[in-house]
Each structure stands twice: as structure tokens, then as C-alpha cells.
Amino acid sequence: MxxxxxxxxxxxxxYFISPVQSQSQNSLLYNNFYFxxxxxxxxxxxxxxxxxxxxxxxxxxxxxxxxxxxxxxxxxxxxxxxxxxxxxxxxxxxxxxxxxxxxxxxxxxxxxxxxxxxxxxxxxxxxxxxxxxxxxxxxxxxxxxxxxxxxxxxxxxxxxxxxxxxxxxxxxxxxxxxxxxxxxxxxxxxxxxxxxxxxxxxxxxxxxxxxxxxxxxxxxxxxxxxxxxxxxxxxxxxxxxxxxxxxxxxxxxxxxxxxxxxxxxxxxxxxxxxxxGNYYDKDLRNNQHKTKNTSLNFMAGYAKTISSEYYNFTTDLSITLQQLICNNNYAYFTSYLNHSSEDQPTALYPRFINISLKSGYAQYIFPFHHLIISYEHFRRHDGNQYRGQPENFHAIELSMVNHSLLSMVFNNPESSEFDNIYNNINYGISIAYIFSQQHYPYSFIVKPIVYYYFACCNAGRPFVGMEFLYFMGKENNYEYNIESGIILNTTIPLTIYYSFKRDIDIDFTGGAHDLYHVIGIRLTL
CATH class of the missing domain: 2.40.160.40 (monomeric porin ompg)
Known part of the structure; x- marks a missing residue:
């Protein structure tokens, strides 16, 4: 009772406060369907x-x-x-x-x-x-x-x-x-x-x-x-x-x-x-970094692993605060958390947890290219149990990245901008120096990356790419991710992908490694 x-x-x-109104959203009401x-x-x-x-x-x-x-x-x-x-x-x-x-x-x-x-x-x-x-x-x-x-x-x-x-x-x-x-x-x-x-x-x-x-x-x-x-x-x-x-x-x-x-x-x-995002203006996403000095961006993903001895489902969520400074230079701060459930009946409980806080400055050097210096604090944890030791590091990273035309805009296959194959490639390389760590046996991490986007249809952008990580220090090891999929031309871009991955240090540093397949979705803006 x-x-x-x-x-x-x-x-x-x-009921009595329902007449109280906030700003009208008339501009958001249209007789159309939006995804x-x-x-x-x-x-x-x-x-x-x-x-x-x-x-x-x-x-x-x-x-x-x-x-x-x-x-x-x-x-x-x-x-x-x-x-x-x-x-x-x-x-x-x-x-x-x-x-x-x-x-x-x-x-x-x-x-x-x-x-x-x-x-x-x-x-x-x-x-x-x-x-x-x-x-x-x-x-x-x-x-x-x-x-x-x-x-x-x-x-x-x-x-x-x-x-x-x-x-x-x-x-x-x-x-x-x-x-x-x-x-x-x-x-x-x-x-x-x-x-x-x-x-x-x-x-x-x-x-x-x-x-x-x-x-x-x-x-x-x-x-x-x-x-x-x-x-x-x-x-x-x-x-x-x-x-x-x-x-x-x-x-x-x-x-x-x-x-x-x-x-x-x-x-x-x-x-x-x-x-x-704005469902009646797709070009807003293309121009937001040119017209907005301060912006928030995000990445959210959910994936199912196949043929893994350790992983079942994986969740990713990051939000980036970016401040445009001048001449396409910008500073940023990113908060990222990733967790994977184990391949057990308790499949939805977080088991392997990675937390990253990263901030940096990107200097525009020539068209579509930035030189980035950043600081990262990275932590590895367990969900609902404990591996018995803290594992984390602090690192300074130097990167050079290219943002291809197709990675930033909705493609138009009839446009001459995409006749140049170079415009369809994303690539970059980074070198991280680990200057402080706990139970993390590496001193350097080198990461080259390359992705190619196909301008072949208005509905989306098929792509194929690869990331490679090489760890150097008291021990040397490597990881890689080979990925292909399609980025749909929705206002909030939706990626559907398949990847083949190699991971190391899954349960603890120096521990298990695994080769496995992944099918997932990812939203990135």
C-alpha cells in the first residue's frame, strides 16, 4: 500500500508540472524515417x-x-x-x-x-x-x-x-x-x-x-x-x-x-x-571539426568472439574531448574502457578490463597529416576476481597519422576526389616510450596501421585494414588485428566488421596468448 x-x-x-516546458524541439519533428x-x-x-x-x-x-x-x-x-x-x-x-x-x-x-x-x-x-x-x-x-x-x-x-x-x-x-x-x-x-x-x-x-x-x-x-x-x-x-x-x-x-x-x-x-549528429543534415558530421572549436566524439562497440579459449563478448566505450586551437591543430583528452567476458556460462560478466586515459596535442604538418605527441596512463584489471598483481604503465607517445578523405566524409563514388587512390588510404605509425610501470615488462610499443576504403557505393564504405603492435623490453612480443567491413553512411556512422586477432598477456603479463575471430559492430564519430 x-x-x-x-x-x-x-x-x-x-501531472501538475507537465505544462512546464523546455525549449521546443519543433526542428526535430519531420514526417520521415531516420536511422x-x-x-x-x-x-x-x-x-x-x-x-x-x-x-x-x-x-x-x-x-x-x-x-x-x-x-x-x-x-x-x-x-x-x-x-x-x-x-x-x-x-x-x-x-x-x-x-x-x-x-x-x-x-x-x-x-x-x-x-x-x-x-x-x-x-x-x-x-x-x-x-x-x-x-x-x-x-x-x-x-x-x-x-x-x-x-x-x-x-x-x-x-x-x-x-x-x-x-x-x-x-x-x-x-x-x-x-x-x-x-x-x-x-x-x-x-x-x-x-x-x-x-x-x-x-x-x-x-x-x-x-x-x-x-x-x-x-x-x-x-x-x-x-x-x-x-x-x-x-x-x-x-x-x-x-x-x-x-x-x-x-x-x-x-x-x-x-x-x-x-x-x-x-x-x-x-x-x-x-x-543531425539526421536532416548529413554534412554536419563532415564539417564539425572545421566549424566547432570544441567538440565531443565517441566510439562504442560490441563484439562476439569466435574460436577463442578466453573471450566471449567484448565491449568498448570511449569519449574524446577535443579543442581546436588554430590552423587545424588541436588538443584532446580521451577516456577509454574495454572489457571482455570469459568463455564461460557467466558470459556477460566483465572479466578482462582495460582502462586508458590519454591526452595529447596534434600539430598539422601537411594536408590530412598530423604529428601527435601524447601521454597515456593504461591499466589492466580483472572483473569479479583478481590476478594478484597490479599491471599498469605511463607512456609518452609520438605519432604521425594520415586521415584520408574517405575516412572523414560520406563518399560519393561519382566524385573525382576519389579517383586518386591515395585519398582512400588511412595510415599511421606511433612509438610509445614507457617511463613508469608496474608488472609490465615492456619499454617500447611500436604500432603501424593502414586501412583502405573503397568508394564504390552510396550506402557505405567497404574497407580492409591491419594494425600491428610490437612490444620491446625485457621481453619482446607482438599482437595484430586484420579487419574488414563496411561503414554505413548514417549520420552516426555504423561499422559492421569481421577481424582476425592475436592477443598476448590475456590473464596476466607473460601469460596466455590467443588467436581468434571477431564479428562486431562499432559506432564512431
């Missing part, structure tokens, strides 16, 4: 003071519109949280990967909001767990109803004039979710719900301060009821196509470190958000 009252109260609240038209991106880093010991959190979000027909949409959403705490004498040691995913959100777009049904998944995965114990982490598979205003979409930037009213219903943005599980364990929830309200205060010429309040309702199998509470104060500061958001957050979260443990924390952080 208490649960029903709680849900009814939230519905009543949203992969838009993606909202968010990259978020915060420092945490937490009762249970969390020290920092990194969040990556991708909100991908897959299909759009008239006012009907099907989208996918992934939110990846990486928490750190003090372990092994390291203050920011990765502790947990937490995911929230909408496998499919089927919604109807109104003028200022959208409502629909979502099929979602929530899970926690402990990194470098001392004892292997699969199945003792939060797992949720469920169905729910989501309703939120346009202003709550990832990367969406509400527009206000400097003289906008400080007190207006138009400054409200909201979201509501109520979910029921097909499967829920550790702990076992009967329902989940979330109510979020944000109020914007357009009082500054170069930023929009805001206050955001979120309440999550958790109903357990024994009908016990708990509430997570969060309040966030921040300021949205648009810069070209990216909005930067410095913020402060206070939260009370139940079932935090383990089920039954409540955490109270403060967080100071910075988000970068962007809404990229």
Missing part, C-alpha cells in the same frame, strides 16, 4: 568525500537515437560509472564498474517532452575482487515507464536570452521513471523509481546556474521502502558545441558499497556534454 501511495504521489506531481540520427554524450569527472571510502567517480554517458519515425523514437542509453577508492596504497584505485542501460526505450515525442516504455539493465561489477565470486553483485533486468522533458536529454542545451525571467515555468525540467523487474538480486527489489527536477536560473551572460533535486525510490522484496536523495548545484557554460558544467553534489545512497550499507557523500566535479 505504501508503494502505491508513493507512485501515485509522483504521478500527481508530474541513427542523434547521439547525446557526457563525460564527467568528480572528486568524492564519502563515508564508505569512495574517492572519485568517472561517468560516461551515450544516449543514442536509433530509429525516428514521425514522433515515434527508439533509443538506447548507456551510463558507465567507474568508482575509485584507496587500495594497494593508491588513492584513486578503480574499485567498481556500475552500468545503467536502456536496451530499448520506445517513446513518443511531444513538443516539449517524451514518454515511453523502456527495457533496462542495472549492474555492479567489482574490480580486482580478492575472491572470485560471480553472482554476488547487483543485477536488474526490468521494464519501466520513462517520462522526461527535452531539457533533461543528455547533451541538450536549453537556450535562454540574458534577459529571460528568473521565475518562469519555462525554467523547469523534469524526469520520471517507474520500473518493475524481470530479474532482481543482491539486493532483490520489487520496484525502482526516480523523480528528478531541475530549475535553471538564467542570470549570467555566459552561464546558466541551476539547482537539481533527485529522489530515487527503492521497494524491496519484503515491501521495505528506501529513498536515495541527491541535490546538485552547478552552472551550464556553453562553448561551441560542448557545454561545460562545473558542479557540487550532495547525496545519500542506499546499498552503496554493499547491500544494506548507506553512503553519504559530497562531490565536486566537471561535466562536458554535447548533442551530436
Amino acid at each position: 505504501q508503494t502505491k501511495r508513493y507512485i501515485i504521489k509522483m504521478i500527481i506531481i508530474f 541513427l540520427p542523434l547521439a547525446g554524450l557526457s563525460l564527467d569527472y568528480s572528486i568524492i568525500e564519502s563515508d564508505v571510502g569512495f574517492t572519485a567517480k568517472q561517468v560516461k554517458e551515450v544516449d543514442l537515437q536509433v530509429f525516428w519515425y514521425n514522433s515515434w523514437k527508439v533509443s538506447m542509453y548507456v551510463k558507465e560509472n567507474v568508482y575509485t577508492l584507496k587500495r594497494h596504497d593508491v588513492h584513486y584505485y578503480p574499485y567498481r564498474i556500475s552500468y545503467y542501460m536502456d536496451f530499448a526505450y520506445i517513446s513518443y515525442q511531444f513538443k516539449n517532452s517524451q514518454v515511453g516504455i523502456t527495457f533496462n539493465h542495472i549492474c555492479n561489477n567489482t574490480i580486482d575482487k580478492p575472491q572470485r565470486n560471480i553472482g554476488t553483485e547487483l543485477r536488474w533486468y526490468g521494464i519501466g515507464i520513462k517520462w522526461y522533458s527535452n531539457g533533461m536529454q543528455v547533451g541538450y542545451n536549453p537556450l535562454y536570452s540574458y534577459n529571460s525571467s528568473l521565475f518562469s515555468f519555462n525554467n523547469f525540467h523534469y524526469g520520471l521513471y517507474v520500473g518493475y523487474p524481470f530479474l532482481s538480486k543482491v539486493p532483490e527489489y520489487k520496484y525502482m523509481s526516480s523523480c528528478i527536477i531541475r530549475y535553471d536560473i538564467p542570470c549570467l551572460p555566459y552561464g546558466i546556474p541551476f539547482i537539481e533535486i533527485q529522489i530515487d525510490g527503492l521497494v524491496y522484496s519484503d515491501n521495505a521502502l528506501s529513498f536515495n536523495r541527491f541535490i546538485e548545484l552547478g552552472c551550464m557554460m556553453p562553448s561551441s558545441s560542448v557545454t561545460f558544467i562545473p558542479y557540487w553534489c550532495y547525496g545519500i545512497a542506499h546499498d552503496s558499497l554493499y547491500p544494506g550499507i548507506t553512503d553519504t557523500y559530497f562531490a565536486f566535479g566537471l561535466k562536458a556534454q554535447s548533442l551530436i
